[in-house]
Amino acid sequence: MAYRKRRKLRLKKGAYVVIVLLILLVVGIVKGIEYKKQKDYEATYEYKLITKGYSLEDAKFLDSKYDNAKKDKLLELESTDNIIDLINQKYFLFRNLDTYLEYIKDNDSEKLSEVVAICNVHANNKWYTYDLDTDISKKELMIVNKFYTMDKSYEPANMKSISLSYSYGSEGDNQLIDYAYDKFMEMAEEATEAGFHLMVTSSYRNYEDQEEIYNYRKTSYGERKADQTAARPGHSEHQSGLVIDMTSKEEAYADEFSVSETYKWLKENAYRYGFIERYPEGKTYLTGYSAESWHWRYVGVKAATTIHEENITFDEYYEYYVLGDN
Ligand SMILES: [Zn+2]
Numbered sequence: 001m002a003y004r005k006r007r008k009l010r011l012k013k014g015a016y017v018v019i020v021l022l023i024l025l026v027v028g029i030v031k032g033i034e035y036k037k038q039k040d041y042e043a044t045y046e047y048k049l050i051t052k053g054y055s056l057e058d059a060k061f062l063d064s065k066y067d068n069a070k071k072d073k074l075l076e077l078e079s080t081d082n083i084i085d086l087i088n089q090k091y092f093l094f095r096n097l098d099t100y101l102e103y104i105k106d107n108d109s110e111k112l113s114e115v116v117a118i119c120n121v122h123a124n125n126k127w128y129t130y131d132l133d134t135d136i137s138k139k140e141l142m143i144v145n146k147f148y149t150m151d152k153s154y155e156p157a158n159m160k161s162i163s164l165s166y167s168y169g170s171e172g173d174n175q176l177i178d179y180a181y182d183k184f185m186e187m188a189e190e191a192t193e194a195g196f197h198l199m200v201t202s203s204y205r206n207y208e209d210q211e212e213i214y215n216y217r218k219t220s221y222g223e224r225k226a227d228q229t230a231a232r233p234g235h236s237e238h239q240s241g242l243v244i245d246m247t248s249k250e251e252a253y254a255d256e257f258s259v260s261e262t263y264k265w266l267k268e269n270a271y272r273y274g275f276i277e278r279y280p281e282g283k284t285y286l287t288g289y290s291a292e293s294w295h296w297r298y299v300g301v302k303a304a305t306t307i308h309e310e311n312i313t314f315d316e317y318y319e320y321y322v323l324g325d326n
Pocket residue numbers: 238243244245294295296
């Protein structure tokens with residue numbers, strides 16, 4: 001009797017030990033899993049971005065929006081200030097992020113939409129301070145401005161002469177690349193039907209022509225004034241063969257033209273033929289030119305429609321829509 005009792009007790013003791021060990025094992029496994037989970041989470045960009053100072057929501061947004069290289073870049077930045085607001089700007093380009101942040105340092109009261117616009121078109125630099133090559137393979141979307149230069153020898157192929165019914169000067173004086181010419185003729189004819197007689201005063205100019213114009217203005221008015229009204233050679237869109245300076249039969253002078261009904265008609269309709277007002281009022285800080293109501297550029301109907309609808313300059317369009325974020 002006494003022996004059986006002792007055996008029962010010993011059994012009981014053994015069972016307790018096993019149970020305790022099992023509990024310890026389970027707790028150990030659970031803790032281990034938790035630890036592994038935590039370590040795995042700490043390796044994620046979401047966690048790293050939160051540690052950097054982003055909210056959970058912003059970290060999730062950045063994590064799903066960008067590839068690892070871009071997320072690494074965000075983690076390397078000094079701070080998170082302005083980043084989310086910048087990214088939410090319509091024309092934000094990741095490739096310009098450093099430039100935006102640098103620009104904000106010196107211009108902290110500037111609206112972020114303006115920071116993006118200015119830096120996208122390189123206007124955070126002084127005009128003509130560096131040269132980028134105009135990519136002529138972009139055809140009607142090629143850009144020529146105070147940072148993009150055309151090769152001295154570039155001459156457009158397949159030019160057509162605008163007849164004297166729609167241009168001043170002598171026969172053959174005013175030429176456009178054929179596809180721009182066709183759309184100009186369509187536009188001029190429809191304008192005539194609407195009661196506005198368009199007249200081209202200048203169109204294609206080669207490098208030497210532009211050199212002459214620019215140097216004349218520089219000698220007469222000084223470099224600053226010359227730069228406001230004429231392009232330096234190699235920087236003139238007129239060399240592309242995609243540009244017309246226009247007035248109308250009714251308003252022969254530029255100052256009349258800018259307040260004319262013809263100009264109003266062009267502003268409302270030219271985009272349907274692929275033409276845009278290249279240097280609009282109020283955009284000098286982006287284009288580098290005072291408003292030129294007479295200077296119209298062919299960019300094709302698709303680009304012209306976007307530019308018209310979004311009220312942006314071609315410079316902004318080119319950087320965002322043509323080059324994009326590569
Ligand atoms: Zn012009």
